[in-house]
Amino acid sequence: MPTGQYVDKATFLNGCICPTRGWFARNLRHATPPSEADLLRMEEGLEIGRRARLLFPGGVFVPAKESTAAARETARLMADPKVLAIFEATFRVDGYVAKADILLRAKRGWRLLEVKSSINPSQELVDDLAYTARVAKRAGVKIDRASLLLLSGTYKLGDPDSDLFIERDCTGDVADIVGRFETLWDSVAKAALAKKPPAPQLMFACRSCEYFSTHCLGTDTENHIFELPRLSQTAFDRLAQQSVTAIPDIPAGFRLTHPQERVRQAIVTGQPVIAEKELAAFLDRIDWPAFYLDFETVKSSIPLFPGTAPHEQIVTQYSVHLCQAPGKVSGHREFLADASRDCRRELAERLLKDLDGAGHIVVYSSFEKTMLNKLGRLFDDLKPALDRCASRLFDLEKAFRSWFYHPEFHGRTSIKVTLPALVDLSYDGLAIADGDTAVAKYARMARGEIPGDAAGDVRQALLEYCKRDTLAMVKLHERLLKICS
Template structure:
C-alpha cells in the first residue's frame, strides 16, 4: 500500500481515520466549514509563490509517477525553486510545497494558512524530511511558512510581511525515529480499530460516521467535561458510570446525568432566574451577527482571520407587553462591511436599554474590534458593549434545565427545549439552518446570478431573523418560569 503525506497525517491524527480513508472514504463528509478552510489554504499557497523568484511548478497529475518524472526533469534543467516537487521512496509518496536547491543541498518549505506552528505541522514536515532523506536528497533546512497574525493590510500585500518563515530543522530531525515507528504501525493496520475519542474529533470528516456508534447516554455528551479522554480510555463510557467514578462532577453535570435517566419536570432556580432578569432594562435589544473571515485580508486596516460582520438581526422589545420590532442588515462580501454595520447599530440601538445576545464573547469581540478600528465611533460602541446581557447565562449557570437540552446549551438546542412548539423552526428554513451554512451562503453571494443571489439573501435574512426571534421567545418563556 502506498503511503502519501495525507494518509500519514490521518494516522497521526487518528488510527481509525487512516483506516476509513483507505477502505471507506465515501463515509467522510466535507462540510462547508472544512471546504472553506481548504479553499482559503489554496489562496494562501498561491500567495506564497511570490516569496520566491520565478519558481518552476510540477503540475498536479493523478499519475504520481508522472509528477516524479516531471520533478526530475526540472532538476536536470537546473531549476532552483520547484513547487510541488514530488518524490517516491518505495511505497512512500511526498510532494513538497517548495523545494529550494542550493549548492548541492536542498531546503524544504511547507506552507500553512494558520497563524502559528502546530504539532501536526511538525509531523507533516517530519514525514517530508524522512522521505527526502531516504530518497537520497541532502536536506539542509526544513522550514514552515505560516501567516503573520500581526499583519495589518494597508495598501497591497507584501508576502514578506504577510508570512513568517521559521526554520524547524532541529525539531524535525529529532522526530525521525517517531516517523519510522509510525510507518511500522501503519503497515500493521489491517482492520478497523473502532471508535476512539480524541479532542479534535469535531474537525474530522468522519465525525458523523463515528458518532453514529455513540449512544445517547455516552460520557462524551457530558456538559463542559474536560476529563472525557482520560475516563473513556479506561473503559468508563456512560453518564451513569462517570457519576460513580468521578466525585468532582459539578451540580450542572450531575443534574444532566440525573435528568437523562429520569423524566423529571424542568428544573428552575426561580430566585436566581428572577435576580438575573430583574437587571434587564427596557427597551430590550436582541442582537445577532453573522460574519465572514478571510485569512488573506481584503480591506485596509483588517488583519488575517478578522471576523467581519456582514449581517445583523435586531429585535427591539420596547416593553414587556409590546410586540418586538425587527431590523436587519445584509451586506455583500465584496465590500468592507464595518462602517455600514456601525451605522446600522447606532441608528437602531437606543441609547439606553439592555442588549441581549447569546454567547456574549462573540458579539463583544466584534463590537470591540469595530470600536478599536473606528475610534470616532468608539464611545457609542463601548456603551453598547457595557449594556450586553448574555442569554446563555441562565442555562450554563444552572438556573434552568430540562431533559431535552441533553447537556448542550447552544441556542439550537435550548430554543426547542424551552419552546417545544418551535422544535422544527430551524429545520423548516430553506438552505441556511446554522452558522456554518450561513457563512457559506454569505460567501456564495459573490458567485450567484441575480435571481439566485436574491433568493439566497432571503434565506439568510430568515435564518438570522430566527436567531434573534428565538432569543425573544426564550426570554418570554423564562419570565413565565419565575
C-alpha cells in the same frame, strides 16, 4: 505494493493518533460531500498556494498526475542543476506518498517550504511539515531546512503580495517529530492499508474525533461520557478503567464537577435540571424594552477589503428584535452590508441608532461584545457610544451554562441545541441555516462570484437567517421566564 495502495499525509497523521482513525481517513474521505464552507476553504488554499509560488519565479511545477509518475518527474527535475525551485515535488517510499509545496535548491541540500493558510504555527501544521520531511528524507532527499510559509498577520490588502507570507523555520522541531514518526512508520501504514478497520479502542482522543459519532464508538452509545462538560483526561481514565462509557452508568459517589453532575442528573431522571431561584434572579435583571442583537461576520484567509488583514473578522450584518415585554415583539431592525466594500462604519452608525434607548441588549454568547469592542477600536469617535452598548449586554446563554440543563442538550448550550429542546421554532427550511454557510456565502458575494439575481437570493437568505437567530433568543427568553413563573 499495487499502484494506488499508498498512505498519504492525512492518513498517517490520523493514524498516529489512532490506527482506526487512520483507516477511516484513508477509506472514508469521500463519504461526506464537502460543505459550502469546506469548499471555500479549499479554494482559498489553492489560491494561497498559487500566490506563494509567485514568490519563486522560474520554479517548475510537477503536474498532478499519478504519484509514481510524479515522483519520477520530481527526480528528473532534482537531477537538473538548472532547476532551483520545484512546486508539488512528489515522493513515494515505503508505501507512503508526500507532496512538497515548494522545494528550493540550497547549498547543502534542499529547503522545504509547506504553504499554509494560517497565521500561527500550530503543532498540527508542524506535524504536517514533518510528515513531508520524513517521506522526502526516506526517499533520499537531504533537507537542509524545513519551514512553514504562513500568512502574515501584519499584511493588509493593498500591500505588496510579497508581504502576504512569513517564513517560520521549524527545522529543529521537525527533526524531533520525524524521530517520533519513525517508531510508528510501519504500523500506521499496515493498519491503514488493511481491508477492514482495526478494532477501535476508546481513548481520550475519541472525544474530538470526527468519526466518533458517525462511524465509530459513539454510534451505539447514548449519552456518552464525552457529553460531560470539560471532562478531564484523569476523570476519563478512571471511568474507562471501570468500563464506564455511558453517563447513566457512572457509579454513585464518582466525583463530578457541578456542571457535570447537572448533566448526569438530567440524563438519569430524564427531566431538566433547573436552579429556579438563581435563574429567576438572573432573568429578573433585565431592563425593558429589550433589544435582541445578533451579528454575522465574514472572514477569509486572503482579505476581502482594502486595509484588512488575513482572517480578520469583519462585521457585515446584524438583526435586532425589539420587545417591550417578554415575547412581545414591537419592532425589527436589520442591516446587511454591500458585499462589494467594507461597510463597518455605516453598520456601526446604523447600529447605534437601532440600539438607541436604555434597555438591555440581549445576546447569546460573548461574540457580540467582542465585535462591539472591535468596532470601538476601529472608530475612535464612536467608541464611547459603542462602549455604552457593550455595558448594556445581557448574555442569555449564561442561563443555560449555569442554571438550566435539559437532557436533550447533550452537553452543549449553543442556540442550535437549546432552541429545539425548548421552543417550537427551528432553522429548518431556511436557505442558509448555519453560521459557517452564512460566512461562506457572504465571502463569495464579496469576491464577486455570485451574480445578479442569485446575489439577491443570497442576501434574502442571509437576512432571514440572522433574523431567525434573534427571534430564537426572544422565544427562548420568553420560555425561560415562563418556566420560572
